[in-house]
Amino acid sequence: MTQPRLWDVLVLGAGAAGLFCAGEAGRRGRSVLLLDHVNQPGRKIALSGGGHGNITHRHLGKEHYLCQQPHFCLPALRRFDNQAILARLKKAAIPVEERPSGQYFCSGSARQIVEWLLQECRNSQVHFALGHAIQRVERREQAFLIHSQAGQFSGKKLVVATGGLSFPKLGASDLGLRLAKQWQLPIIPTRPGLVPLQLPPGGLRSHASLAGLSLPARIDCQNRHFSGPLLFTHRGISGPVVLQISSYWQPETPLHINLLPDHNLCTLLRQARSLHPKQTVSNVLAQWLPKRLAQTLTQHLQISTRLAETADATLLRLADTVHKWIITPTGDEGYRVAEVTTGGVATSSLHAQTMECRTIPGLYFIGEVLDVTGHLGGYNLQWAWSSAFLAAQNI
Secondary structure, eight states: OOOOOEEEEEEEOOSHHHHHHHHHHHHTTOOEEEEESSSSTTHHHHHGGGGTOEEEESOOOGGGEEOSSGGGGHHHHHHSOHHHHHHHHHHTTOOEEEOTTSEEEESSOTHHHHHHHHHHHHHTTOEEEESOOEEEEEEETTEEEEEETTEEEEEEEEEEOOOOSSOGGGTOOOHHHHHHHHTTOOEEEEEEESOOEEOOSSGGGGOGGGTTOEEEEEEEETTEEEEEEEEEOSSEEESHHHHHHHTTOOTTOOEEEESSTTSOHHHHHHHHHHHOTTSBHHHHHTTTSOHHHHHHHHHHTTOOSBGGGOOHHHHHHHHHHHHOEEEOOOEEOOTTTOSEEEEEEOGGGBOTTTOBBSSSTTEEEOGGGBSOEEOTTTHHHHHHHHHHHHHHTTO
């Protein structure tokens, strides 16, 4: 039997981390083969940031990442930071805009990023083997052997950039986790992250008229808190603030939600009672909350009186409902709509300075397959760039 060509580097996964790592390794003169079971590389990038690619964020630190070893991210983030990726995109003439929140997006389509990554790979003589399922991977002496529907491929180094389990319709795979298990590497239990949450029926959840309504809110859970837009859905709640807290939420844990975080509602209502005693509580409440929510809250609490007829105890009960809405989600919407996967290959099994496996020389893990989950706002793509660059420099 003819022996397969021995590549310097085999990269599994044609997402952000895999494409960037392959291009960087090729740039350094390595012969690189990039493999994926999907035909179309970079599909998740093209859909990220509402189709504009949330590339990175102005503020970058370990506090923006969820990981069993918080300091693990730092070497990669420092070696290739937000300014580094922005400089690369500027050189590629891809226009980028910064939002007031500190997020960076493509001014045009995120497809520009995918095309840039592919062109970088072409320029670096990276070869592709796409659209063929990976059947198994072996380690033989000083090389790795991949068995796929397209045949066998051999490489001195293997980079696993297979991503997480989110968005299965885009080709998400558990291959990276299976390989880690095969080589007896520890795995932090995985679950959906940055995902909408489902609420039990009853209370505000029972009012279908709230679906589609958005307002600023603060959510506290597990000694973490986030502020931002909250969106009511037909099954629960979503929006940036919910997605952020979802990565930290655990089943059967309550959320503490403040629907009017920048005001003291009881004080406002008492002041309004002195100035506008003939107005109904619902109408006055609509000055600070969306009208539909104001009506729902007063109906739910059975408050139909004018302010002049409303006792302090009733106003306090209303304020507590707004500021201290405590509810325990019944679950999340799952990997189907989750933006990322929390958990993954334990970072304790890798060298933080190289992304190489401690027990298996020549094996690297990068990107979302690892137990590194960024906050919403460009942090996960930044981790893809940073971890991929670090691995490529040490291959």
